[in-house]
Amino acid sequence: MKIISILFVLALTLFANFEDGKKVFDTKCISCHKEYIPMNSIKENFFEKQNSLLNLKAPSANMIVFAMFDSSKKIGDENEKEFQELEIESFLKSYLENPxxxxxxxxxxxxxFYDNKASMKGQLNDEDYKNLTSYFFGYKENIDKKDTLKYSNYSEEQEKEILKKATIENKKIIIYATSESCYFCKKMDREVFKDISIRKMLDENFIFLEIDMDKFSLPFNLQKEYKRLTPSFFFLNSNAKLISQYPGAWIKSDFMNILKENK
Structure with missing residues (x-):
């Protein structure tokens, strides 16, 4: 029991450091660095459009994480996590204070394509650098997952935020009802959602929201439409009006046709 308690406290500490690091990123970095840009859009922007598509002046958080952990310039050894964490923390402090x-x-x-980085000396303290490092490590753990919004303590404010985003970006909304115990959900995650063409279609045309039905109910008053079958997909417009729904699992080609019909 004592070991379990220690692990629980450690997990809470790591989560807290990640959350504190996200606050640092959101308050100190977000004015220059976007949090996430789909990789397909990044490639098109730089290698086909010469940065005219996104006009980026600094890398996004997922670009920074890729550079840190997976590029030819990656920092540290992923097999030595503690040392890698120290090296990344040291790099952040050195580079941000003396770009x-x-x-x-x-x-x-x-x-x-990027602007020259201004020094942030005096704007971040040692605790900020430590928490920012935890944020990038936590971001790395989720970077290969789909671009989704997941709910915790769901509120009307989140609904408004999603609808506003859909209106601004002129996108439809997909609600994906899933669960941890759903075999066919995992099959679709593995065989459909990891496909580049599917991801590109989703990134460009939809706001994709994944809802764990074991933990939450559906937003936008959709619970009354739910047939208690996972996976299920609900397509809404930017006014939260239900356009169509598709209960059940789909192979890649069929799901692509569904996306094309509803984009």
Whole structure:
């Protein structure tokens, strides 16, 4: 029981550090660095459109995480997590306080598109650098997952935020009803949602929301429409009006046709 308690406290501490790090990113970094941009859009922006599509002046959080952990300039050894964490923390403090383009971890082909980084010396303390490192580590653990919004303590404010986003971006909304115990949900996650063409279609045309039905009810008054079958997919417009619903699992080609019919 004592070991379980220690692990629980450790998990809470790591989560708290991640949340504190996200606050640092949201307050100190978000003015220059977007949190997430789909990788397909990033590739198109830089390698096909010469940055005219997104006009980025700095890398997004997922680009930074890729550079830190997976690029040719990655920092530290992923098999030595504690040392890697210290190295990343040291790099962040060194680079953010004394920016040097020659010491950047960004792709050399993309770096010329960015503005020169201004020093943040005095704006972040040692605890901020530690928490920011925890944020990037936590972000790394989820970077390969679908671009989804997941609910906790669901509120009307979240509904308004989603509808506003759908209106601004001129996108439809997909509500994906799933559960941890759903075999066919996991099959679709593995065989459909990881497909590049499916992800591109979702990124460009929809706001995709995944709801764990073991924990939450459906938003936008959809619970009355739910047939208690996972997976189920609900398509809404930016006014939260239900357009169509598709209970059950789908193979890649059929699901792509569904997306095309509803985009």
């Amino acid at each position: 040097d383009r020659f010491n950047s971890i960004c792709d050399d082909n993309i770096l010329p």
